[in-house]
Amino acid sequence: MNSAAGKIAIAIVTYNRSTFLAELLASAAAMDTPPYRIIVVDNASTDDTQDVIAAAASRFPEGVLVNHRLDTNTGGSGGFSEGTKVALEQGADWVWLMDDDVEILPDAIARFAPWMERFKVIHGRRYDFDGSPFYWQAKFNEFLGVPLPYSGKQFGREGYAITNSGTFEGMLIHADVVRTIGLPDPRFFISWDDATYAWLAAQHTDVVYVDAFVLKRKREQKQVNLGIRHLNDGSALFRFHVIRNRAYVGKYFAQYGKLNRLGFGLGTALTLAKEVFRLVVVQHTVKGVGDLARGFRANRALWRDTSWRPMDPAEVPAGPASSRGGNHDR
Structure with a gap:
């Protein structure tokens, strides 16, 4: 099913967290506006992840849930790169990237919809595992080359804030932007990949945080609350x-x-x-x-590696896999 702003594919990267994945897929099945595709990138899990995906398939119309299992663990970076590629091959207009340890709120797409008419890289807000707002807004300080947190008051009257950083724990990105900057870089494996990808996008379009809750974190972690983060x-x-x-x-x-x-x-x-x-x-x-x-x-x-090159936008899929002879549904 399409939203008013286009076909949204949810790209989920998972590795040996089948219980969280089952809960996430259940929340996806309960969405008020169903997504166009749900791409599950299984990073060579050794638990019962494949059984969980197979069991969840009956909750969705045929072809919506795409099981994309990798032969090796490519890290979050490799998984999000692959998930974005498959989503675009499947004909998605938007890719919503997320880890397996979140829950999608039922009205998430409706909350995104007004912003999708204005922006092409969007982050909604998240609740933490205890139900409190989870704060993760940041901007790259380009002198230091690090994203620094800034006040939760930044949304202002219009309900959004411009940034140049981001996270794959909820980044919604338009296919046109991916085709401009290339796929997420799998060489990072984990860490800095999402912040850098949003920074690249910000060199070409507005990247925003919007004051709309769309996800809830499910995994409890040791943490220290420093106020601004x-x-x-x-x-x-x-x-x-x-x-x-x-x-x-x-x-x-x-x-x-x-x-x-x-x-x-x-x-x-x-x-x-x-x-x-x-x-x-x-x-x-x-x-x-x-x-x-x-x-x-x-x-x-x-x-010191002089052979390094950025990701090549020419390698981004141009359209549905059916027109290219590919099949990623395993």
């Missing part, structure tokens, strides 16, 4: 990539002539300090410092 716990894999991937962010900034090497280096130092703070204050340990050190060494190697 929540700081969650992080894994060893996250710590490594959050430092390593600073090099990818910098390379994209350089592509647009926005890289200030002095400021960006300071931003990397601040990122490192934030991760040490996260270890000590949220996780009460310093054992993860080695992950950050490994990430920094990998960061230096990526900066």
Whole structure:
């Protein structure tokens, strides 16, 4: 089914969290306005994820739920890149990107609809697992090359705020923008991929946060409430990539002539300090410092890689898979 603004495909990336995925698919089936497609990218899960997807299929009209299982775990970055590609091959006008540990509110598409007539990259609001508003609005400080949180009062009378950062935990993006900037970059694996992708989009169109709740987080995490943002716990894999991937962010900034090497280096130092703070204050340990050190060494190697190129917009699918002979429904 189409919304007034076009065909919306929901792209979900999942890995070994079948219970959360089942709840998310149940919420998708209960939406007041059904989506055009639901693309589930299974990142080579080893649990019963495939059984959950098969069981959920009966809740949707034939062809709506697309089961796209990958042979290897490509991380969130690879999953969102693949999900976006499949959605566009299926003929979607919009791709709504989300993790598996959220629940879609029934009237989400109706809440998005007015904004879809005005903007092409949109973030709605989320409730946290305890029902409180989850705050994640940020803007890239281009001197430092880091997204910094800003006040919840930014929505103003019109109910939206312009930004240049974002998250794949709810980013709604028009196919035209994807065809302009390319698919999300799978090389990030995890961390910085979504903020950088929204920043790339912001070089071509308005990226907005809107004062409309459309999702609820379901997974409880250790966190510290700092007022203007929540700081969650992080894994060893996250710590490594959050430092390593600073090099990818910098390379994209350089592509647009926005890289200030002095400021960006300071931003990397601040990122490192934030991760040490996260270890000590949220996780009460310093054992993860080695992950950050490994990430920094990998960061230096990526900066020296002269073969790196940005994602190529020419590789973005032009239309439905049926016109290209592809079949991604496994």
